[in-house]
Amino acid sequence: MSNRMLYAGLAIISAVVFMAIFAPFIAPYDPTKSTGDVLQPPSAEHIMGTDNLGRDIFSRVVYGARVVLIVVFSASLLSMLVGVPLGLISGYYGGKLDRVLSMIMDSLYAFPSLILAIAIAAVLGPSVFNAMVAIAVVYIPTYFRMIRGQTLSIKTRLFVEAAKVSGASNARILRKYIFPNVATTVIVVFSLSVADAIITEAGLSFLGFIVTAPTPDWGFDLSSGKPYLPAGYWWMITFPGLMVMLLSLGFALVGEALSEKYLAREER
Amino acid sequence: MLRVENLKKYFPVQKSFIETLFARKLEFIRAVDGVSFEVGRGEVLCLVGESGCGKTTTGRMIVKLEEPSDGRIIFKGRDITHLEGDELREIRKHIQMVFQDPYASLNPRMTIGEHLIDPLLIHELATREEAEEIAKDMLNKVGLPAEQFFNRFPHQLSGGQRQRVAIARAMILKPEFVVADEPVSQIDVSLRAAILELLLRFKKELNQSMIFITHDLSITRVIGDRIAVMYLGKIVEMGEVDSIVKRPMHPYTAALLSAVPSFVKKKIRIDVIGEIANPREIPKGCRYSPRCPFAKDVCRREEPELEKVEDRLVACHYPLEVEF
Amino acid sequence: MIIEVRDLVTEFRTSRGVLKALDRVSLNVNRGEFVGIVGESGCGKSTLAYSIMRLIRKPGRITSGSIIFEGKDLLKISEEEMRKIRGKDIGMVFQDPMTSLDPLERVGDQFVEMLTEHGVEEERAEEIAKKSLESVGLPAEMFYNYPHQLSGGQRQRVVIAMAVAMNPKLLIADEPTTALDVIVQEKIMDLLEELKKGERSILLITHDFSLAAERSDKIAVMYAGWIVEYGDADKVVNEPLHPYSAGLISSVPDLWLDREIKPLPGSPPDLVNPPEGCRFRDRCPKAMKICEKEPVSINVEDRIVKCWLYGEGDVKS
Ligand SMILES: Nc1ncnc2c1ncn2[C@@H]1O[C@H](COP(=O)(O)OP(=O)(O)OP(=O)(O)O)[C@@H](O)[C@H]1O
Ligand SMILES: Nc1ncnc2c1ncn2[C@@H]1O[C@H](COP(=O)(O)OP(=O)(O)OP(=O)(O)O)[C@@H](O)[C@H]1O
Ligand code: SF4
Ligand code: SF4
Ligand SMILES: [Mg+2]
Ligand SMILES: [Mg+2]
Numbered sequence: 001m002s003n004r005m006l007y008a009g010l011a012i013i014s015a016v017v018f019m020a021i022f023a024p025f026i027a028p029y030d031p032t033k034s035t036g037d038v039l040q041p042p043s044a045e046h047i048m049g050t051d052n053l054g055r056d057i058f059s060r061v062v063y064g065a066r067v068v069l070i071v072v073f074s075a076s077l078l079s080m081l082v083g084v085p086l087g088l089i090s091g092y093y094g095g096k097l098d099r100v101l102s103m104i105m106d107s108l109y110a111f112p113s114l115i116l117a118i119a120i121a122a123v124l125g126p127s128v129f130n131a132m133v134a135i136a137v138v139y140i141p142t143y144f145r146m147i148r149g150q151t152l153s154i155k156t157r158l159f160v161e162a163a164k165v166s167g168a169s170n171a172r173i174l175r176k177y178i179f180p181n182v183a184t185t186v187i188v189v190f191s192l193s194v195a196d197a198i199i200t201e202a203g204l205s206f207l208g209f210i211v212t213a214p215t216p217d218w219g220f221d222l223s224s225g226k227p228y229l230p231a232g233y234w235w236m237i238t239f240p241g242l243m244v245m246l247l248s249l250g251f252a253l254v255g256e257a258l259s260e261k262y263l264a265r266e267e268r
Numbered sequence: 269m270l271r272v273e274n275l276k277k278y279f280p281v282q283k284s285f286i287e288t289l290f291a292r293k294l295e296f297i298r299a300v301d302g303v304s305f306e307v308g309r310g311e312v313l314c315l316v317g318e319s320g321c322g323k324t325t326t327g328r329m330i331v332k333l334e335e336p337s338d339g340r341i342i343f344k345g346r347d348i349t350h351l352e353g354d355e356l357r358e359i360r361k362h363i364q365m366v367f368q369d370p371y372a373s374l375n376p377r378m379t380i381g382e383h384l385i386d387p388l389l390i391h392e393l394a395t396r397e398e399a400e401e402i403a404k405d406m407l408n409k410v411g412l413p414a415e416q417f418f419n420r421f422p423h424q425l426s427g428g429q430r431q432r433v434a435i436a437r438a439m440i441l442k443p444e445f446v447v448a449d450e451p452v453s454q455i456d457v458s459l460r461a462a463i464l465e466l467l468l469r470f471k472k473e474l475n476q477s478m479i480f481i482t483h484d485l486s487i488t489r490v491i492g493d494r495i496a497v498m499y500l501g502k503i504v505e506m507g508e509v510d511s512i513v514k515r516p517m518h519p520y521t522a523a524l525l526s527a528v529p530s531f532v533k534k535k536i537r538i539d540v541i542g543e544i545a546n547p548r549e550i551p552k553g554c555r556y557s558p559r560c561p562f563a564k565d566v567c568r569r570e571e572p573e574l575e576k577v578e579d580r581l582v583a584c585h586y587p588l589e590v591e592f
Numbered sequence: 593m594i595i596e597v598r599d600l601v602t603e604f605r606t607s608r609g610v611l612k613a614l615d616r617v618s619l620n621v622n623r624g625e626f627v628g629i630v631g632e633s634g635c636g637k638s639t640l641a642y643s644i645m646r647l648i649r650k651p652g653r654i655t656s657g658s659i660i661f662e663g664k665d666l667l668k669i670s671e672e673e674m675r676k677i678r679g680k681d682i683g684m685v686f687q688d689p690m691t692s693l694d695p696l697e698r699v700g701d702q703f704v705e706m707l708t709e710h711g712v713e714e715e716r717a718e719e720i721a722k723k724s725l726e727s728v729g730l731p732a733e734m735f736y737n738y739p740h741q742l743s744g745g746q747r748q749r750v751v752i753a754m755a756v757a758m759n760p761k762l763l764i765a766d767e768p769t770t771a772l773d774v775i776v777q778e779k780i781m782d783l784l785e786e787l788k789k790g791e792r793s794i795l796l797i798t799h800d801f802s803l804a805a806e807r808s809d810k811i812a813v814m815y816a817g818w819i820v821e822y823g824d825a826d827k828v829v830n831e832p833l834h835p836y837s838a839g840l841i842s843s844v845p846d847l848w849l850d851r852e853i854k855p856l857p858g859s860p861p862d863l864v865n866p867p868e869g870c871r872f873r874d875r876c877p878k879a880m881k882i883c884e885k886e887p888v889s890i891n892v893e894d895r896i897v898k899c900w901l902y903g904e905g906d907v908k909s
Contacts, residue, residue, distance in 0.1 A: 318773040318774070318775060319773050426859075428859075456632055456633040456799065457632070457799050457800065457801070457840075457843070457844060458632045458839075458840060458843055458855075458856045459855075459856075459859075460843070460844075460845075461843040461844075461845070461853045461854065461855035461856070462855035462856075464845075464853070465855055483773060483774065484774070484845075485774070485847060486802075486844075486845040486846055486847045487845050488847075489845060489846075489847055490845045490853055513847055523775060524774060524775065525847065526778075527774040527775045527777065527778035528774055528847050529774075529777075529800060529802040529803040529805070529806045530802050530805075530806065530846050530847055530848050530849075531801075531802050531805050531806075531829050531841070531844075531846050531848075531849060532846070532848045532849060534848070540775050543743050543745065543746070543776075544743060544745075544773070544775075544776070592847075592848065
């Protein structure tokens with residue numbers, strides 16, 4: 001079961017990454033230029049139809065994968081680079097530092113991710129970089145909490161004490177004895193938080209915090225298509241929306257599969 | 269070599285929030301409650317006693333994994349009770365520990381070889397290449413051919429093999445003092461003798477002193493020079509292994525000995541009343557009195573001191589005269 | 593004779609192939625006898641106990657042999673009949689009392705449930721349970737406690753009380769004291785010996801040779817799925833016939849014996865691909881040419897031994 005989930009997820013992710021890298025070869029039209037035909041339903045020429053400015057939706061969907069992937073990947077890497085060391089340090093040393101950090105992280109964690117991201121993005125102003133920072137901040141507590149929790153339990157394990165008796169410094173214990181034992185968790189949290197961040201990114205973009213016209217981006221295209229939905233032009237939002245769901249699902253599958261395969265086993 | 273004076277460790281009792289609200293004062297588990305002994309160069313002192321009597325805690329304080337609540341630890345004339353930082357790291361080179369559970373004392377994500385190299389690098393005793401050589405020699409020495417085991421991970425080894433690795437790691441720094449905490453209790457019976465032999469070989473070769481913790485008294489004859497019997501955090505009898513095993517004076521020692529299974533029929537049998545005592549509620553007077561079949565009124569009033577009786581120290585108002 | 597195990601084979605299917613945990617094991621236990629089964633980890637002691645109870649699960653299977661209990665072959669009766677025998681005629685005590693006690697249910701409720709399953713009426717069940725608790729030296733009030741409120745020794749007593757409540761004729765105890773202190777161990781062993789009085793037979797499985805020696809009438813030594821020696825406890829301990837029994841005995845430290853301990857060299861063979869001939873051959877100090885053939889179990893001085901040192905014998909067991 002978990003193997004099938006893993007492969008399905010990996011297949012989805014690779015397909016989207018492939019699409020983003022080779023967009024110029026895959027997209028039949030220029031995603032920012034009108035093809036002349038406005039609001040055409042899906043057909044052989046335009047398999048996902050065209051939008052209100054006559055742009056090919058399929059081409060926009062293909063190019064749109066680029067922004068999401070860049071923003072979400074770099075944001076998640078950033079949260080990882082901040083959240084993991086903080087979690088390790090907080091869990092290992094404990095004390096006042098741990099209490100302060102935990103309180104900050106818990107209060108950040110208490111906000112729904114999109115609302116927090118909007119608040120930060122609103123303060124920083126709209127731009128791809130700022131959106132990335134906003135999303136990164138949102139997911140730091142996820143890493144922090146998981147890694148801190150695991151560090152708390154690993155640091156009492158006998159092999160850590162054995163390392164202490166050997167004379168290992170705290171930094172060495174963290175690096176050689178604790179971190180390798182939380183590394184699998186980091187990968188799982190990465191997949192799951194990317195899955196969530198994709199939705200958050202779409203939300204931010206929908207509200208115009210990331211890109212401006214005519215850059216193709218799924219969330220942004222959702223908002224441009226929304227006014228046309230009541231009039232029956234369903235294809236403008238359906239395809240970008242489906243892509244958001246699909247990519248998010250891909251990462252969620254990988255994350256769940258990995259956690260089932262590796263984390264559950266290590267608990268024993 | 270090592271002297272311990274009036275060592276104590278009190279753990280605060282874990283309570284629920286509500287309990288804390290209504291409790292008048294902090295309650296403590298007196299895990300180790302004033303223990304003193306000496307271990308000479310090349311000597312093995314066995315710490316024995318039933319589960320929860322404070323053996324491990326005593327050992328952990330000596331290797332500085334636990335901060336004593338009171339008392340002093342003196343190693344080669346130097347007070348190491350409260351050492352910290354670099355001074356502590358320097359001392360660690362000389363005092364090593366072998367843990368009870370070979371499944372938990374090795375890092376699952378590190379190769380066997382790396383486990384042995386690490387202590388050498390930590391203390392900057394060798395370059396990486398030299399350390400690898402030393403580690404391989406050590407593996408061969410503990411009966412694990414290096415070419416087979418050097419790059420394996422702990423989960424690929426059996427319990428007995430892991431304990432050999434743990435011993436190799438402790439011995440690679442050539443420590444002068446070793447605390448071995450029940451190193452064979454979780455190992456198959458038929459393999460125990462070989463592990464004990466290995467420990468004894470290192471002891472002889474490095475002229476080590478050792479504290480050997482065990483609840484299995486039959487091992488003391490194999491490895492020990494002296495025995496200290498602990499009950500509820502205190503030593504109740506201490507002396508030469510042979511003489512204690514043949515002629516125990518404290519009723520608790522006698523009961524422990526008479527419960528040890530043996531191939532020979534035992535001549536006497538000495539009982540213990542009731543169940544293991546709770547370290548949260550240490551009885552008044554002699555702490556063994558509620559379970560002692562020989563207890564008299566004095567015992568419930570006055571706590572006996574650990575005093576010299578013939579060739580040993582005994583904490584009992586009425587030392588026994590029995591012979592096994 | 594209370595139970596007669598004959599040529600029992602129990603196998604486990606593993607990823608590496610079929611593992612014969614028991615290979616043609618035969619064992620007779622008489623009424624009122626205390627039999628100790630000893631051997632290194634993995635030699636098949638627990639598998640023997642579980643096979644007698646017919647509790648071998650999934651990757652495992654009893655493939656041949658017979659287990660005659662009071663004239664009935666336990667391997668031929670239905671699961672329904674077997675369930676009636678378990679607990680009522682044959683009781684079992686496991687190593688870790690927590691595996692046989694539900695931590696969320698009161699001792700008494702579990703006890704009564706077990707008894708009613710065997711057709712005892714509820715009112716009588718409580719009475720029997722309390723009596724049984726008292727018979728193992730526990731206050732009857734323990735009936736109302738949860739398992740976590742008891743000490744390890746008390747829990748093991750509860751498990752024993754449940755195992756003997758229906759007055760089984762055979763009690764199997766698989767390492768009942770491994771998790772306990774010597775002093776508690778001694779008391780539990782006293783209890784088992786007391787329970788033997790009358791007609792009840794006891795099968796004690798342990799890796800502690802001296803414990804078995806101290807308490808048993810007879811000892812069976814197992815090695816790599818075989819019973820290599822079976823006979824009177826005193827004789828097996830004092831003049832072991834099989835080189836493995838001898839090696840095991842001299843590897844165990846003993847407080848009262850003035851002797852050096854000698855480690856057994858090597859380790860037991862892999863049971864997926866056991867070596868041809870005698871399985872103890874590569875560790876045996878007395879191995880000979882003929883040991884490349886599998887030894888037969890023969891009767892020597894009232895003992896059953898599976899070793900070529902004693903020739904082919906004439907009474908094949
Ligand atoms: N970190 C701790 N916090 C609270 N109590 C503790 C802690 N460590 C040990 N104790 C308690 O201190 C007492 C002594 O424990 P210790 O582990 O030293 O016993 P032991 O003699 O080694 O027993 P065993 O034979 O079971 O290993 C026990 O009652 C135990 O519950
Ligand atoms: N469920 C199982 N699946 C596969 N192999 C098994 C299973 N149960 C037992 N075995 C194998 O059968 C053999 C006998 O195991 P058994 O548990 O009977 O040994 P034992 O003598 O009771 O050992 P121990 O002293 O460790 O309890 C071992 O080699 C073991 O690996
Ligand atoms: S002092 Fe009294 S109660 Fe304590 S061990 Fe001695 S005889 Fe028993
Ligand atoms: S049969 Fe041969 S190898 Fe096996 S135990 Fe006897 S003498 Fe040793
Ligand atoms: Mg301990
Ligand atoms: Mg078993």
